[in-house]
Amino acid sequence: VTIDFAxxxxxxxxxxxxRNVVLVKEAVLESLRASDSTVxxxxxxxxxxxxxxxxxxxxxxxxxxxxxxxxxxxxxQDLEEDLPFVAGGSPILMPLGEVFPGSDHGIADLxxxxxxxxxxxxxxxxxxxxxxxxxxxxxxGLLASSLLRGGLGFIDSRIARHAGSxxxxxxxxxxxxxxxxxxxxxxxxESILNPSQASQLTRLLQAVWVGAGEPSTTFPRPxxxxxxxxxxxxxxxxDGTAVPDDAFWERVSSAITLERLTELHVSAESDGLQxxxxxxxxxxxxxxxxxxxxxxxxxxxxxxxEDGQLLLRGENFEVHLQSKALRTTTERxxxxxxxxxxxxxxxxxxxxxxxxxxxxxxxxxxxTLTGADIADDDLLRSIETALGxxxxxxxxxxxxGASRKPLRCNLNQASAxxxxxxxxxxxxxVLNAVPLIRRLSPTELELLRGSLSAIVVxxxxxxxx
Amino acid sequence: xxxxxxxxxxxxxxxxxxxAKRWLESTTRVRSAWTNxxxxxISRLEFDWPYGGQPFPFDVGxxxxxxxxxxxxxxxxxxxxxxxxxxxxxxxDWLAKAYxxxxxxxxxxxxxxxxxxxxxxxxxxxxxxxxxxxVDGILQNKxxxxxxxxxxxxxxxxxQAVVTDLVDRLWLIVLSNxxxxxxxxxxxxxxxxxxxxxxxxx
Numbered sequence: 001v002t003i004d005f006a007x008x009x010x011x012x013x014x015x016x017x018x019r020n021v022v023l024v025k026e027a028v029l030e031s032l033r034a035s036d037s038t039v040x041x042x043x044x045x046x047x048x049x050x051x052x053x054x055x056x057x058x059x060x061x062x063x064x065x066x067x068x069x070x071x072x073x074x075x076x077q078d079l080e081e082d083l084p085f086v087a088g089g090s091p092i093l094m095p096l097g098e099v100f101p102g103s104d105h106g107i108a109d110l111x112x113x114x115x116x117x118x119x120x121x122x123x124x125x126x127x128x129x130x131x132x133x134x135x136x137x138x139x140x141g142l143l144a145s146s147l148l149r150g151g152l153g154f155i156d157s158r159i160a161r162h163a164g165s166x167x168x169x170x171x172x173x174x175x176x177x178x179x180x181x182x183x184x185x186x187x188x189x190e191s192i193l194n195p196s197q198a199s200q201l202t203r204l205l206q207a208v209w210v211g212a213g214e215p216s217t218t219f220p221r222p223x224x225x226x227x228x229x230x231x232x233x234x235x236x237x238x239d240g241t242a243v244p245d246d247a248f249w250e251r252v253s254s255a256i257t258l259e260r261l262t263e264l265h266v267s268a269e270s271d272g273l274q275x276x277x278x279x280x281x282x283x284x285x286x287x288x289x290x291x292x293x294x295x296x297x298x299x300x301x302x303x304x305x306e307d308g309q310l311l312l313r314g315e316n317f318e319v320h321l322q323s324k325a326l327r328t329t330t331e332r333x334x335x336x337x338x339x340x341x342x343x344x345x346x347x348x349x350x351x352x353x354x355x356x357x358x359x360x361x362x363x364x365x366x367x368t369l370t371g372a373d374i375a376d377d378d379l380l381r382s383i384e385t386a387l388g389x390x391x392x393x394x395x396x397x398x399x400x401g402a403s404r405k406p407l408r409c410n411l412n413q414a415s416a417x418x419x420x421x422x423x424x425x426x427x428x429x430v431l432n433a434v435p436l437i438r439r440l441s442p443t444e445l446e447l448l449r450g451s452l453s454a455i456v457v458x459x460x461x462x463x464x465x
Numbered sequence: 466x467x468x469x470x471x472x473x474x475x476x477x478x479x480x481x482x483x484x485a486k487r488w489l490e491s492t493t494r495v496r497s498a499w500t501n502x503x504x505x506x507i508s509r510l511e512f513d514w515p516y517g518g519q520p521f522p523f524d525v526g527x528x529x530x531x532x533x534x535x536x537x538x539x540x541x542x543x544x545x546x547x548x549x550x551x552x553x554x555x556x557x558d559w560l561a562k563a564y565x566x567x568x569x570x571x572x573x574x575x576x577x578x579x580x581x582x583x584x585x586x587x588x589x590x591x592x593x594x595x596x597x598x599x600v601d602g603i604l605q606n607k608x609x610x611x612x613x614x615x616x617x618x619x620x621x622x623x624x625q626a627v628v629t630d631l632v633d634r635l636w637l638i639v640l641s642n643x644x645x646x647x648x649x650x651x652x653x654x655x656x657x658x659x660x661x662x663x664x665x666x667x
Contacts, residue, residue: 017497017526017528017538018528018536021497042662044661044662044665045496045530045661045662045665046496046497046530046658046661046662047496047497047528048497048498048499048503049490049495049496049497049498050486050487050490051490051491051651051654051655051658052490052658052661052662053658053662056662071503072499072503073500073502073503075502078483078503081483085487088651
């Protein structure tokens with residue numbers, strides 16, 4: 001969306017200044033909202049006022065609003081003169097047209113003066129340029145929202161286009177350890193953003209760099225950066241403008257751990273979170289899982305972060321995944337051997353051990369010595385008959401992956417974990433433990449599998465691939 | 466450093482308009498304002514004389530905020546002078562312009578401000594906003610306001626209702642450099658602005 005404010009203003013009904021002001025402000029609002037879907041914009045009663053802002057930008061996770069001062073003038077000299085009057089609180093000074101230099105006031109002067117007062121001087125076309133670039137390069141969308149939150153200095157559409165291309169090339173470059181492109185991306189970001197916004201995008205590039213298998217020490221702009229995406233950068237990504245691009249999230253996902261992820265406060269139904277978990281389900285590692293019976297009106301399954309754990313919520317139950325060991329909980333109804341074997345067969349889970357419990361506190365451990373699957377053993381049915389109707393399964397051990405790593409599912413407590421500190425990929429844990437712990441309908445099993453694979457977007461709705 | 470007198474005058478005019486705008490905004494009684502030089506003026510500041518001559522611009526336009534003049538449109542003639550100069554004649558022209566705007570485009574401006582940095586016409590100062598002074602200003606410009614055939618009878622052709630109505634719409638303001646500094650502090654103004662925004666949004 002490109003809005004030519006000069007022509008829009010010329011087209012206005014010139015007899016009604018108040019109406020004209022509203023039309024101009026609404027056009028600006030439209031263009032800023034396209035840069036950052038998470039911003040809330042307040043229109044003030046003022047226009048082109050030296051001291052009072054035209055718009056005030058608010059973000060949920062940021063206490064300080066950012067003021068926008070629209071300017072009818074596009075003269076570099078006028079804008080520079082206004083800086084001392086608007087400075088404070090890192091405002092945005094927004095001329096409505098392309099800035100032109102005066103006889104002895106160049107753009108460079110304006111640029112230096114605005115950067116030194118933590119002010120961003122940018123016309124709407126700078127934002128429109130980034131928004132347009134973002135349609136083909138999602139990472140540029142993050143630059144647009146970063147600019148709105150913490151941009152400084154003078155930025156017109158030409159500078160914006162250059163910075164957008166540099167971050168795009170830097171993001172792609174980091175994935176293949178191209179240190180020249182990555183370094184230029186970092187430089188571009190640092191030249192137009194305040195240090196805290198710049199460091200979030202730099203950390204993102206660094207995370208992609210590390211995700212590509214490179215050591216963080218060879219990152220082209222070594223700084224005191226963390227080796228992995230830190231919580232604030234992740235938070236920024238998850239709260240920010242939706243980036244409907246799986247390749248992007250796959251890179252992000254490759255640079256984080258479940259511990260990092262569960263430190264965050266993520267709003268319900270975060271599109272970014274769905275993608276990070278689905279795309280990273282074979283890489284994100286959890287230590288423990290629990291199934292909790294709970295009804296909700298969600299369709300299919302969605303990922304959440306709540307109370308420091310990753311949570312998969314469906315219509316009839318929730319799966320809680322943790323990076324720490326579980327506390328024990330209340331006992332559940334017993335599961336018969338026949339039921340367990342049916343569940344294992346339906347979900348294609350391989351069993352290595354079953355712990356059976358009979359009457360009078362007696363138990364039997366039925367185990368394979370070779371690691372072979374025991375789910376089809378006829379002997380198990382004979383044992384069940386022998387034990388009688390009081391027999392139930394206390395726990396079952398599933399074999400995970402080629403190494404047949406044991407995942408013990410405690411059916412009485414609806415939980416699962418491995419030996420001592422063993423960790424499992426989220427995908428393996430969910431698809432092996434949940435079907436053993438709880439009876440799933442064929443539809444539920446299908447939806448559960450869907451919650452662990454990439455997303456296709458149709459008409460704005462998230463659907464399992 | 467200005468190289469030619471015209472350029473110097475232009476810079477003085479530009480500076481004066483911006484300072485007048487800023488001082489008016491400092492009063493907290495202005496909702497929006499724009500100068501004639503700004504590329505994206507939101508409303509017109511330039512008008513034509515009915516009978517020839519260059520079109521005449523006002524230097525600043527805007528909307529008032531609060532009180533009885535809330536949302537009323539104003540236009541400003543700015544004289545950033547360090548001497549008396551031609552101000553008395555220019556003042557008469559300005560009265561004629563105000564009369565024309567009220568008569569032909571009354572929605573464009575409700576209030577007319579004449580802001581100068583140097584006093585003028587001290588001996589007739591108290592009468593500068595009287596109906597007779599307005600009529601004098603109109604007659605001073607009669608060739609640009611009335612047709613050639615109307616020249617002998619133009620005094621009777623003046624719309625007296627417009628003249629009477631105009632008296633209360635004239636604001637003659639003398640500023641000084643020091644006075645520009647003696648305004649509400651930045652901190653206090655921020656409180657008022659925040660309150661205005663809160664009230665408007667709520």
